[in-house]
Amino acid sequence: MIGYLSTSEALLDYCNQNDIRGIFYFRNCTSPNSKIKGLMAKGNHAFGFHAENTRTTETFQSELSSMKKSVPNGMLHSFTKHGSGKLKLGKNHYPPYEPEKYKEWVQTMGVPFYFGNEVVEEMDDFSPVDGFYPKMFWLKKEYRIESFATIEDVISAAKTETVPIIIHPANFVADTFVNSELKRLVDLSKENNIDWITEMS
Template structure:
């Protein structure tokens, strides 16, 4: 079974460059997460770097944006033209109306989406805008009601079940590429995928840029697995 590669674009800015520039980017990211920040040079540079590497490797992914980390429309169109899938990384919504607002904000920029993910695993409030609770049953109901096709959850595990209900797919579990966020090895995840199990591999552009461990783990995963696909490609196998 191919690995489904999931990219959650959490941050607008990351601390790259000289010390003064790093401080500025940290401040801009704080403002973007909690209030408002202009999109100055450096916005999403970590994300663009990851996409460049995936392009070099001939790999596509499903990319999920918060409404505050959206790329320019032309870049979003380019991503789609290259085979990437774009979706919503849910941030602030605590009710269905809030969910629809975030969905519409993302779709205005990237076009129609098929699925979404959730920011955080329910343990801590990460920013002023963040709805910290993690309520997957509610997200599945919202997805079905809104006409979307899937939700990818945040339970940490190497393999995931695929629950199908009312034309909607729920992937409860995720394997984090970042090594400090899991116990199993990349090799184990690759072996499970190559043996026919469903593995959703999650990487965050911020961690990929800032930590050599994350970069090396992703490279190992891409080397070991037989195929990497998007959620869109996976769900096309179902008659939904």
């Protein structure tokens, strides 16, 4: 049995139990099955596309078209780019991270590009540029900068700013630090009356 979506199921179950809405980005090699779609609908989550082959407009369009066939009504909230920009992470993966190129594609592809792959360093990093957030807060410890590295920093920022949070489902299951940090973030957000959102303005 192929179990590549089991970690997504675990994260979705947790989010649904805690009334957390999120945007779940899928690659074509991990396209959502019927169970995932059911969990997504139950939690009112949004489907996103995690692009791999961004070498050309044509390769991106091909992947995007395939993903649209895998989600309800072909509706995608937005897309992101797979990888750190250096390592080749799969057969069809084109490693370079080229955000300016992706922003141009938004005009012709009709799918927004809201979130970049960079790491937050300070609170001002949460100010979007033309609706684009270049940096996100990573729950994985290795992708944090000392100047902005704690869940308390996130809670403080979220009182006045929209704070993009990134977590990989596999890390939620396999990484005890990531798992505990998400749960602590959820608890503190409830204590501070901070909502989780998927709408972007």
